[in-house]
Amino acid sequence: MTVKLMSKQSIIPKAVTEYDLRLLRIFRTVVENGGFAAAEAELGVTRSTISVHMSNLESRMKLKLCSRGRGGFALTEAGQAVYHACIELFDSLNDFSMFVNNLGEELIGELVILCADQLDHTMQQKLAQVVAYIHARQPQLHLILDGEALHHIEKSLLQDKAHVGLLPSYQQVEGLHYRTLFSEPIYLCCSAQHPYFKLSDAQISAEMLSKTASIHPGVDIDPDGREQLKRLNLSAKAYQFDTRKTLILSGCYIGYLPLSYIQQELEAGQMKIIHGDAASYPFNLSMVYKHSARETAKVELLMAAFNEVFGLDMPS
Known part of the structure; x- marks a missing residue:
């Protein structure tokens, strides 16, 4: 052959x-x-x-x-x-x-931080300190700080297109590591235009809540939150806190928001909390990064910055 x-x-x-x-x-x-x-x-x-x-x-x-x-x-x-x-x-x-x-000791290129939620005043101040920490040590880095949908941030981290994401701790994706930055309660509330605004908590029964138009947060939240949502008539959806607040302020819906996002409206008499702690669940914000990320030095720099600003313990 x-x-x-x-x-x-x-x-x-x-x-x-x-x-x-x-x-x-x-x-x-x-x-x-x-x-x-x-x-x-x-x-x-x-x-x-x-x-x-x-x-x-x-x-x-x-x-x-x-x-x-x-x-x-x-x-x-x-x-x-x-x-x-x-x-x-x-x-x-x-x-x-x-x-x-x-x-090399000097890092170059982009440093990407993606946020799943809009930043309130406190978080803006904290992240400003993170940026200042990074700039003082590696001023040559091109910093990108932007907002993206939660699933897009997770994908970007897994593909090494972002270094750190700031996400609510509703789920944990394999391959990503989560470190809680802070936790605060999230409350059921309504606006001054809603019929419940003039009612006491005792007058708002579980049966009434089950028939009232309410807002789903748009993600699979933690078990405590899921139990609270089962009590409601979920007839609208809004993930971002600002869009959710807009729906609530319309007077057509009740929904859940962190206290930090409604403090001003509570003080101005434009919103109120329904059933207080009995209807609340925790909202945890985490710093998320990839296990074995390609640019480990940049991730370590970010971890050090968040540790300094938020008082976190560095992982072993």
Whole structure:
């Protein structure tokens, strides 16, 4: 039997250059935006320029990567393979960059903190101290402090796209570590426009609560909270505290909010608490980070900052 050996030749006929990487980044952006037109805004160039770059890439690789025309944008089989290889390539480059960065004492690049809830005045002051702590020690870091949906923060942490998340401790995702920053009670309340505002707690029965339009917090909260919610007629949903407060202030719903978010309204006679501690449950805010994160030095810096500001014990 005669076996014919195929020569192993790279589809890019020479070592990968910076220009090749640039073209591959453009290709990846086009794919992830679903076509040339949609990629214009992100790339900051015209469709015709993108087309030239894509033609150059196909010429250099000697492959047909995509079809574009009246039928729309579509990857070829080779294009799909190259796209997945692109993801691995740029992930590897990013891993290498982060590895080298962690070897030095001076940290560089982004430091990402994501918050699931809007920050009240107290939390703003605390986080400002965290930022000051970081800036005093590593001023060259590019700090990103932003709000995101809870599930997006968990995903970003697991994918090493964020270093720390500030989340309510309603669940614990495998692969993430949770450290409680503070805990406060969350109370059932109504506004001055609601019929219950003029009633005493004794006049508001469990049967009345079970028929009253109420707000679900939008997440699977802790067991104590779930027991409280079972008593209510959940006919609206709002995760963010500010949007939940808006629903309550309408006078159409009752719902749960932390004391810190309603103190001003309580003092102004615009809201009241229903059944006090008997209808409350704890709200715990945690600092969350990934086990074995890629950029451990940055996570450790954040842990030290939160320990200093919130008086936490550093984990062993």
